[in-house]
Amino acid sequence: MPVIATFKTDWFRVITDITRCGVPIHEIARELDVSKSAVIGWKQGAEPGHSKGEALIEFWRSVTHLSRERLPVNIVSRRFVYGRK
Numbered sequence: 221m222p223v224i225a226t227f228k229t230d231w232f233r234v235i236t237d238i239t240r241c242g243v244p245i246h247e248i249a250r251e252l253d254v255s256k257s258a259v260i261g262w263k264q265g266a267e268p269g270h271s272k273g274e275a276l277i278e279f280w281r282s283v284t285h286l287s288r289e290r291l292p293v294n295i296v297s298r299r300f301v302y303g304r305k
Contacts, residue, residue, distance in 0.1 A: 222301045223299065223301070224301055225298045226295070227295055228293060231262045231263060231268065231276070232264075232265075233292035234277070235262060235263045235276075237280060237283075237284050237292070238280055241283045241284060243283055245260060248276075252272055252276060252279065258272075
């Protein structure tokens with residue numbers, strides 16, 4: 221029975237990865253043209269808007285040199301797919 225999983229970007233880990241590479245939060249904010257408190261909010265569980273989220277992912281890729289397939293995610297739901305007979 222196949223399972224469909226729904227994933228959500230783990231913004232805490234994305235931002236933590238960037239800061240572990242030596243980029244402080246205020247530099248992330250400047251790069252994305254947002255406030256430092258916005259970045260802190262995302263790290264604490266808020267969701268960035270689509271365009272800022274995509275920009276943060278691209279910044280994460282450029283800093284970590286990892287592919288998008290390695291983007292930190294959490295599984296938020298799983299469901300079974302039942303076939304028809």
